[in-house]
Amino acid sequence: MSAVRAEWTKLRSVPRWVATFLGALVLTVGLSALAASGSTTDANEHPDFVTGPHGDAVTDGFGFAHQAVTGDTTMTVHVTGLARAATERAESGAPGTAVPTTPWTDIAAGITLKAGTEAGSSYVSVLLTGSHGVRLQGDFTHDVAGSAAHGDRWLRLTRTGGTVTGYESADGTSWTRIGALTPAAIPPRAEIGMAVSAAPVLHVSRGGGGSSVGGHPGRASATFEDVTLEPATDGTWQGTAVTMPTPADQPAKVGGSTAPTPRVLTASGDTSTVTGSGKVGPQRPDDDVVEGALLGVVAGLMALICVGVLFGTSEYRRGMIRTTFAATPRRGRVLAAKALVLGGAAFAVSLVAVVVAFVVAVPILQDHGMAPPAFPSPSLGDPAVVRALVLAALFMTGVTLVALAVGMLLRRTAPAITLTIVLLVLPLVAGTILPGTSPRWLMYTTLAGGLATLRAQPPTDTLAEPWALIGPGAGIGVVASYAAVGLALAWWQLRRRDA
Amino acid sequence: MQPSLEVRDVTKAYRGTVAVDRLSFQVRPGEVTGFVGPNGAGKSTTMRLLLGLDAPDGGDALVNGERYARLDRPLTHVGALLDADAVHPSRRARDHLLWLARSNRLPDARVGEVLDQVGLASVGRKRVGGFSLGMRQRLGIAAALLGDPPVVMFDEPTNGLDPDGIVWIRELVRTLASQGRVVLVSSHLMRELQDTADRLVVIGRGRLVADTTVDDLLGTVSRDQVEVVTPHRSEATTVLANAGARVTIAGGDGVVVEGLPGDRVAALLGTAGIAFTELRRYRASLEEAYMALTRDAVEFAAAEEDGR
Incomplete structure (x- = not known):
């Protein structure tokens, strides 16, 4: 508990990190709104309706x-x-x-x-x-x-x-x-x-x-x-x-x-x-209004990845980790406290971000044609919407924790940020280029699969976005596994290595 | 229980390079112990081993008889200043101390107290990035004192301090010792410890060179040396060298004579008609004593390597 209070004090006392959290919020909402206003559909003018x-x-x-x-x-x-x-x-x-x-x-x-x-x-x-x-x-x-x-x-x-x-x-x-x-x-x-x-x-x-x-x-x-x-x-x-x-x-x-x-x-x-x-x-369209309203999550993640990595690597700048471990020699406890504090903050910020993005972007999408009757009108009370919003926030939290683990493992900021972003973005690029349903296994094995949490509709094979191939449960499962394995590796290395 | 710092037969190598080699010593409470050796002798490594940051390959590094990792609320047992730069530059000084206090369940009020104690009360709300090296040293010492520990360990605390700061540290260190604490202060410059330390642990190449009091050490090195001040240094040198002494030129008009007692030197000079204004037992500086010791250690190590 004392380690948690210490890590929380550390997190909130670096203004740049607090600003980056706010940046994640602004990016998520802003890009969701921007993406929404750029999308159009004529589904409601479909002739045989x-x-x-x-x-x-x-x-x-x-x-x-x-x-x-x-x-x-x-x-x-x-x-x-x-x-x-x-x-x-x-x-x-x-x-x-x-x-x-x-x-x-x-x-x-x-x-x-x-x-x-x-x-x-x-x-x-x-x-x-x-x-x-x-x-x-x-x-x-x-x-x-x-x-x-x-x-x-x-x-x-x-x-x-x-x-x-x-x-x-x-x-x-x-x-x-x-x-x-x-x-x-x-x-x-x-x-x-x-x-x-x-x-x-x-x-x-x-x-x-x-x-x-x-x-x-x-x-x-x-x-x-x-x-x-x-x-x-x-x-x-x-x-x-x-x-x-x-x-x-x-x-x-x-x-x-x-x-x-x-x-x-x-x-x-x-x-x-x-x-x-x-x-x-x-006759539901495969396109998902909820997903369309949350596309800014990808931008918000970039900011969260930076905070996650920095929260880990800053310890290794100037040997601060020695001060940390001198104060709390139980290294596993330090890592757990770091993950808990960072994860809690990331979840709170992400949840606010996705809820605001949803409230802001859904009306924009409806103005652009994604409205009833061709598209269901999602509301904050729908179980599928609640599930999508909570899982999306958990997805963002999970990626932030992966960033922390990568930061602790690599101990250097630039390579850690690069690696985490590559883990997230490269499968998306590959997934849209690869033919057939082959992107499915990419979604089951990489962080990009977590984007499936943004969808309220069931998985579908017919969309261009590869994450629509898998369900939200599989998506969050992949991200949770990455976070768990990453943190376990970081813990193992902390125990083994000299500080 | 009496507070203590103890290193027992500790060995540590990094990628095959031995940093600490079967080192043993004990630091006692109530006196200031200087921890000296050239850069790279293994001082910082020893301190990291004592703090459980690095794991020894062999032997035990104990604080109050326990391994550091087993201590509950360790900041209340040991306060250490390892590296004054190990602070996030964007953090306020107060916040840096605050997270440390919270990690060991110390009351938040301790932060204000130690800031007062090290003279940083007025800049507690400033970000550390704008601090001078001297201010960061003071902040590091404040962190070490946070838990009011019976054992303190400062690694090169005078680095980057102005003369005022150096005097302040000396007084602080003496005060801490007089309160019955275990005080270990490392330096690569012996003269910094000359007026501060009671005992010295000298290491070179990771090995113990001397574990002694300052007085004993000076006595050993200055034994049988006489300093003569004379305007006729070359004549005096010739006469004394012919009598079998080893003579070295010292500062001013002085020569240092080794191998002849003082009365014999006076007699020889008198016989030769060489005037001298002063003749006294020579007292080496701590620096010289240390040079002599570490030179021996280096030569010893070199000889041993040749012998292999």
Whole structure:
């Protein structure tokens, strides 16, 4: 404790260090604001823009063999085959790496209960997916995982009042409940039926400082047997391709949409084959408003690295370390106190910096187009925002501690600052130049991975910035490991070496 | 328990170069012990070993019978001035002392007291970067006195001090010793210690050359020497040298005669009719005594190396 008070007195009594801390704050906020005012997007002017029942941007496209039902109802199907259409397989072969699918972008077949056939209307589906098992999904936001079955599955959807429950079964006799959802707006008279979707297949190629995303529409077919509806209706199944609206200023495209669309529903005896194209799910842009509001962190880090290194190397200027160790001979305690005091100060400054940067830069970004409905409007209370801000501050703290460790190890200011900045910046440069997803391992192994903490959105392969490839937990983990290993090495060397 | 500083058979080498070689000595309380030797003799190394800053390759360096690293609140046991420059130039003098005080759970009020004691009270709020070397020495001494320790160790404390400062240090050192403390003061200049030290630990090339009182040391070196003051130095030299004495020319009109007792010198000169104005037992300066000692040490070491 006494060592901590001593180190705190040391830290606050050198005016230049205090000024550099303030500089870190100003740089973080200033550069975040500057970067925000330099960014623009036309996402909200996107032509085929559809919002879901909650007002978020969504995509809604699938093949739907449906009929109208009123009130409580139960539908059961046996999905016996789900595969990508042969025509689609022929098209694949685009350059780059295929973007892995999520439960929202996989091919899927099952039962959908939907307010109507207009894109964006409220729905609940129980689905067998290509590689994400059985899911119960609704209103483009809710996703409940069922079993990991694939290929062949019995599915059932039951509407009781305002609640829709999903079941699955391997044999059609013993059923397992997956979960229940309460859709936002399905009127008593609604459409129910067999649904098949296939999200566009994306290929991303990166390198040379940017990334480009290419893709082609997906198409899948599924076979349904033993289709029953209770209570029985006298209606018949109707095939409809639910599609995103084609914008008025963009008349029929040459190619894709003028090509004859395959029939949605082909029935033969008890077997129905449904073909669908499109994705049903949230349409969040990969670009992250929170990350965009915190880009100044990189500039703030430069100042923090300088303080961190100097707090270590100043001890070795003029042999001050001897005074320090004469006062506190337990060298491990001195290093721990230094790390605690520096880390505490860096965390406090960083947290203030990122919160102010967020408050200042988000409105600027929204003025420049990163606004609802295409982009969610982040607020300081959102769990994802709180997580991003706290982790970003911890990331800055971690890098400051790495700088301290490097300073203590190298004992000289210029090489220590250079090395720490290289550890942070070089992987970023390399990561934007390297092709494919190879930057991923760079992000998992270098300080640059810590930038993943700035993102509130899930990781994505489609962005140019390499740190978007990994999640925030992995990012902070990498930085924490560097700080821990660096400080351990510094401690080991302090014990061994003469002062 | 009596305060003490003790070095027992300590050896330390840096990258193969021996800095301290099986050195042993003990410093007693209540007197000023001068720690002398030429630059590079191992004085600073010995002090660093005593403060636990460097680890000895062999032997023990003990403060109050303990290894320094085992001391709780070490500033209350030992105060040391190693290097007056070891202060961050951007820090105020007060803040430098404040972090030291806090590291050893000393009351903040001690800072003002020691600043008063060393005469820096008026510049306590100034940044150390603007201090003269003399002021930095005083600040370093203030840091050493912070914990009111029974043992103090000053490495070359008079470096860069003006005459006033030198007198001040001498008085401070004598006062500290008279309070019963262990006081070790190093210097590469013997004359700085002439009026201050009671005992001397002399080292050369990392080895102990002498561990003695100032009086004994002067006595040893000045033994059997007579100084003659005469206007006829060359004649006197001839006569005395013929009688078997070793004669060296001293300052003024003096010659120093070695190897003949004083009465014999007087008789020889009288017989030869050489007038002299003064004849007295010669008392060497501490400087000369030290030169003689360290010259021996250097020659001894050289001879030993040749013999290998």
